[in-house]
Amino acid sequence: MLSGVEVLHELEEKGLRPVGLPIENPDKPNSYLIFLKRTYDKDGNAVPSKRKTDIAIKHLADKGVAVNVALLDDKASDLDKAVAALLAAKFPASVQSSVVSLENSE
Amino acid sequence: MAISEDMHRVAHHLQKTAVAAAVNERDSYARSCYNRYYYSVFLQCREMLSDMDSSWSRMPHASYPDLLGGKVRRAFRTERIRASKSGDKDLVKLIDRACRSIAELQKIIVTANSTRVVADYEPEEKVDFVVADRFSLRSINVTEAHGWTISVQTHCRTILNVWRQSNA
Numbered sequence: 380m381l382s383g384v385e386v387l388h389e390l391e392e393k394g395l396r397p398v399g400l401p402i403e404n405p406d407k408p409n410s411y412l413i414f415l416k417r418t419y420d421k422d423g424n425a426v427p428s429k430r431k432t433d434i435a436i437k438h439l440a441d442k443g444v445a446v447n448v449a450l451l452d453d454k455a456s457d458l459d460k461a462v463a464a465l466l467a468a469k470f471p472a473s474v475q476s477s478v479v480s481l482e483n484s485e
Numbered sequence: 486m487a488i489s490e491d492m493h494r495v496a497h498h499l500q501k502t503a504v505a506a507a508v509n510e511r512d513s514y515a516r517s518c519y520n521r522y523y524y525s526v527f528l529q530c531r532e533m534l535s536d537m538d539s540s541w542s543r544m545p546h547a548s549y550p551d552l553l554g555g556k557v558r559r560a561f562r563t564e565r566i567r568a569s570k571s572g573d574k575d576l577v578k579l580i581d582r583a584c585r586s587i588a589e590l591q592k593i594i595v596t597a598n599s600t601r602v603v604a605d606y607e608p609e610e611k612v613d614f615v616v617a618d619r620f621s622l623r624s625i626n627v628t629e630a631h632g633w634t635i636s637v638q639t640h641c642r643t644i645l646n647v648w649r650q651s652n653a
Contacts, residue, residue, distance in 0.1 A: 398624050399610070402602055406547035412599040414623050447550075449599035450592060451624050 380409050381444050389442070393435035395427055398451065410445040417452040489528035493634040496521035500627055504618045515612040515620050515627070516604040522630040523601035526593060526637050533641040537648050546598070550591040557644070558587055564651040576650065583647035586640035593640075597633050600625045 381389070386401040390413065397413040404410035418426050436446050496518050503514035527546050534552065535542035544552060561580050568576040603610060603623045614620045620627050 402599070402607060404547070405602060405606060406545065406598075412595075412602055414599060414625070416624065447595050447599065449596040449625075 381439075381442065383411065386411050386413075386439065386444060386446070389439055390435050390446075393438055394431055395435045401446070404445075404447065407445065409443055410447065411439075412447050412449065414449045414451060417450050489525045489532070489634065492521050492525040492528060496525060497631065500631065503612075503620065511614065511620075512612050515614075515622070516608075518627065519600050519604040519622055519625070519630055522633055523597040525634045526597045529634070529637045529641055530590070530594060533645050536645060550594050553587045553591055553594075553644075557648070558584060560651065561587075561647065564647075576647075579643075579647050579650070583644045586643040590637060590640040590644070593633055593637055596625065597630070599623075600630065 383401045383403065387397065390397060390401070395415065397415050399414060401411040401413045404412050415427070415432065420426055432448065436448070439446050499514050499518035499521060503511045503518055506514050527549075530549050531542055531546070534544070534549070537557070541552065561584055565577055565580045568580065600622055610623065612620050612622050
């Protein structure tokens with residue numbers, strides 16, 4: 380099986396730069412976990428694109444290594460916060476006991 | 486849901502303890518907090534899958550994303566075709582929503598599990614205490630981890646609702 384550093388090199392060759400070293404998945408043989416930061420260019424396109432990510436993962440799968448990607452997507456996280464705020468504003472009574480109380484108690 | 490809620494409360498307690506702890510102790514509390522937030526996610530998913538098919542409750546947790554994206558999504562696709570043919574627009578909409586929930590749930594499971602693995606198996610990678618009451622591990626902010634429970638709860642309800650309607 381490829382080492383974490385080798386997996387990182389393979390990913391970088393395919394244009395992906397994960398956050399930190401790939402980690403061997405203790406629950407699955409020949410499997411790595413990677414953290415990938417997703418940003419957006421000025422036209423709103425995801426960087427790296429899903430296609431580029433899929434190609435890199437397929438490339439490693441062909442070498443017998445499965446890769447699970449944990450996406451760090453700031454836009455999605457901002458959207459979650461926006462939806463929570465919208466729900467809290469529209470349905471304060473019903474949301475009070477769930478989203479808002481969780482946020483406040485954090 | 487009760488056990489996963491307890492797990493979430495324990496995680497949150499560990500989160501607050503980590504922030505208040507001495508510098509030499511806070512890393513350990515913070516790691517444990519990510520671990521418990523993951524287990525809250527896992528327990529909710531297991532409960533949902535067990536309700537869908539009792540044999541699925543014994544499946545290893547690493548297989549959950551594939552199970553959701555495979556058997557569950559295929560069952561929804563088949564049901565969508567049936568609902569579409571019979572003109573049940575409401576059910577088609579519900580199935581589309583449930584498919585989106587599957588995708589979101591898969592993402593959360595993979596992210597939560599990956600963070601848990603870093604927390605448990607990579608002790609040399611320290612938790613980053615960025616600001617006074619917030620920290621992150623491998624760029625996963627604790628605020629995001631805190632939000633997993635309620636997101637998973639919502640997605641599981643959506644998926645289970647469609648599953649029950651499809652199998653009624």
